[in-house]
Amino acid sequence: MHDVPSLVAQAREGRPRAVARLISLVEGASPQLREVMAALAPLTGHAYVVGLTGSPGVGKSTSTSALVTAYRRAGKRVGVLAVDPSSPFSGGALLGDRIRMADHASDPGVYIRSMATRGHLGGLAWAAPQAIRVLDAAGCDVVLVETVGVGQSEVEIASQADTSVVLLAPGMGDGIQAAKAGILEIGDVYVVNKADRDGADSTVRELNHMLGLGESRGPGDWRPPIVKTVASRAEGVDEVVEALEKHRAWMEERGVLAERRAARAAREVETIAVTALRERIADLRGDQRLGVLADRVASGSLDPYAAADELVSGLTQG
Structure with missing residues (x-):
């Protein structure tokens, strides 16, 4: 049995081992989970949660890593939760991500965790919000939730985030994929990564067109921006951060952020x-x-x- 008050106090100090233990209690649906959540509840509500989603091959991990660098430059503490709804092995499927994230591994202001939902009842809806709460209580200013699986998990990740980023890349038939997966309903910010490749402009045009088709926005409604990036060279990443900050400000101004968080709590x-x-x-x-x-x-x-x-x-x- 863990000493929960002491674990929570250590997590507040940003001690990675304490944060890791708390997330393990969440993943394993520990009998101590109620005690953990009761202790964390008053310490949460500070972190801005950004969901990153997109098909394999679009450069999610590289983009996540570049965003971490940008937020760290701005002096923010960052938590990264890479969720794999399909993998029965926590961490196993994420070796590549770990290598790409190695730049941040020794930075005490960054906490990176890969998490398999392991087929728990409720899957993501069960484990992710509680893991996010651990990172929030541990003092993260921004929590990036990256999905590794594809399909339904994309839409589920969007329901866990304050702002959802959909990543696409040219030459992957992504327009069709996006329409199929219902991804066009969930994005608050769209990023066309690998924009140095042929076809980047036509991907942006196609995306603009498809977003326009589904548009029933009134004046003052949020229109998702499309940002071009080359994440491997950190190009366009500051523009992504700027788009995220604009969306956050827009939500706060209209009470949308509080609504989204209340809806998330209701689902949980x-x-x-x-x-x-x-x-x-x-x-x-x-x-x-x-x-x-x-x-x-x-x-x-x-x-x-x-x-x-x-x-x-x-x-x-x-």
Whole structure:
């Protein structure tokens, strides 16, 4: 058992081992998780959470690393959470990222963690917000959440972030991919990386066109900017930071940031509640209450909805 108050105090001082232990408690859904979250709650709400998403090969890790450098130059403490929804091995799939992030490894103002969601009930919705809360409480000014997997995880990452960055690269058929994956609904800032390659301008044009098609924005609404970068040479990275700061200011001015954070908290509470109920229902498998209700449904003397209502009211009272 861990001494939670002392771990939290050490994490506040920015001690990497304490932060690592707390995130491990989150990942392993430790019995001490409630105590950890209760201790962290009053210390959070400071970090700006940026989600980075995009297909493999667009240069996510290089872009993340370049953003870390830019934020560190501005004197900000940075947390990086690389989430792999598909990998059963935390860290295994992220060796390349670790190498690219090696520049920051000895910097005490940067905390890098790779995290596999390991098929927990609720996946990202369960583990990521709590890991973000650990980094927030540990004093990070900015938390960059990078998704390694593809598909549904992209949209899930967007729901964890204050601002979502969608990365694309020329020559990858990304326009079609973006439309398919529903990525055009989630981006607050679009980055066309590897802009020194042929086709960068046509990727920007295509993206502009597709964003225009889906547009039902009123005056004063946020129009996602498109920024061209060559992250490997740090070109355009300051413009990305500037676009992020503008989006943050726009959200704060209109109360959107508070709304997004409240919606995120609602989803998190719901996930925890549903997970707890599922566990209790699973415990009931051998319980006669469920057996009796199932017999009545099978014989036609009770309908399944009435049986479910009875089961839920029994669970919430019991």
